[in-house]
Amino acid sequence: MSTIFFAYQRFSSMIDLKKYNLNKNQHRMIYLVAELNIASIGKIQKLLNISRQAFNVNLRELVERKLVNEVTSKKDKRIKTLELTEKGIELNNKVNEEQKKEIEAIFDRVNNDWEKAMIELSKEYINELDK
Amino acid sequence: MSTIFFAYQRFSSMIDLKKYNLNKNQHRMIYLVAELNIASIGKIQKLLNISRQAFNVNLRELVERKLVNEVTSKKDKRIKTLELTEKGIELNNKVNEEQKKEIEAIFDRVNNDWEKAMIELSKEYINELDK
DNA sequence: AATAATATGTCAACCATGTTGACATAAAAA
DNA sequence: TTTTTATGTCAACATGGTTGACATATTATT
Numbered sequence: 001m002s003t004i005f006f007a008y009q010r011f012s013s014m015i016d017l018k019k020y021n022l023n024k025n026q027h028r029m030i031y032l033v034a035e036l037n038i039a040s041i042g043k044i045q046k047l048l049n050i051s052r053q054a055f056n057v058n059l060r061e062l063v064e065r066k067l068v069n070e071v072t073s074k075k076d077k078r079i080k081t082l083e084l085t086e087k088g089i090e091l092n093n094k095v096n097e098e099q100k101k102e103i104e105a106i107f108d109r110v111n112n113d114w115e116k117a118m119i120e121l122s123k124e125y126i127n128e129l130d131k
Numbered sequence: 132m133s134t135i136f137f138a139y140q141r142f143s144s145m146i147d148l149k150k151y152n153l154n155k156n157q158h159r160m161i162y163l164v165a166e167l168n169i170a171s172i173g174k175i176q177k178l179l180n181i182s183r184q185a186f187n188v189n190l191r192e193l194v195e196r197k198l199v200n201e202v203t204s205k206k207d208k209r210i211k212t213l214e215l216t217e218k219g220i221e222l223n224n225k226v227n228e229e230q231k232k233e234i235e236a237i238f239d240r241v242n243n244d245w246e247k248a249m250i251e252l253s254k255e256y257i258n259e260l261d262k
Numbered sequence: 263a264a265t266a267a268t269a270t271g272t273c274a275a276c277c278a279t280g281t282t283g284a285c286a287t288a289a290a291a292a
Numbered sequence: 293t294t295t296t297t298a299t300g301t302c303a304a305c306a307t308g309g310t311t312g313a314c315a316t317a318t319t320a321t322t
Contacts, residue, residue: 008139078269114245209298
């Protein structure tokens with residue numbers, strides 16, 4: 001269990017959100033929108049597990065920065081779904097690029113063995129001690 | 132990669148820190164102290180990757196609540212190491228209990244296949260949509 | 263048609279937690 | 293003796309979150 005815990009610390013340290021002027025929830029938002037296709041605002045907010053206010057403030061900024069589009073559903077005009085703009089897709093790729101490379105390198109090293117990969121990540125985290 | 136990301140969201144949602152009056156960094160601190168044995172304050176702080184001030188404020192509270200002891204190193208009296216008190220160990224176990232159970236149940240279900248376990252966790256996260 | 267419920271947006275007030283930079287002390291190293 | 297290291301603490305400020313009240317448009321219910 002500590003493996004999962006520590007591995008994730010390492011995993012998330014591979015991303016530098018500041019560089020892209022995103023906060024954690026905005027990153028989670030973009031990531032979710034990119035991975036799920038088509039989910040209503042309400043559902044995304046529920047997944048993020050943050051207050052409506054926090055959600056809206058963050059979303060507003062992403063929309064203003066033209067990273068995300070809001071699309072009103074045709075069946076039920078109360079509902080809006082989110083999608084990434086071209087710019088949003090590009091940013092998302094860039095943000096995750098470094099992490100992706102490192103993770104892929106690790107999986108290569110351990111022949112795609114998930115257990116070994118996670119242990120490796122976990123070790124990398126703990127070994128930051130010795131730097 | 133999204134598997135690791137989503138799986139961890141689910142993983143961390145299994146713990147309710149509020150119930151135990153801990154914030155995230157205090158939990159990380161306790162968790163680290165429990166898993167590593169014997170690490171200096173400086174090293175733990177570096178691992179947590181937070182400012183000295185944030186570290187000290189959080190640590191102070193843990194010490195006041197008698198969850199953690201500070202031990203001055205004999206070799207080098209400048210250095211202090213941290214250890215959990217009995218009460219700290221107990222709390223740590225309690226905090227992680229529910230998570231541990233759920234994770235073990237998942238690993239049982241997938242015959243300890245890490246890849247499947249992580250995918251399962253990830254799915255559980257996404258499927259919170261349908262509640 | 264009238265009323266209720268749903269999905270969303272927004273504001274103000276407040277709170278939790280973090281960062282930075284300056285300063286301080288004790289111990290060890292040079 | 294001087295410098296460096298490991299630690300502690302303060303004040304000022306920044307970031308980001310929550311809550312509760314209120315508002316609108318649309319759909320569902322009666």
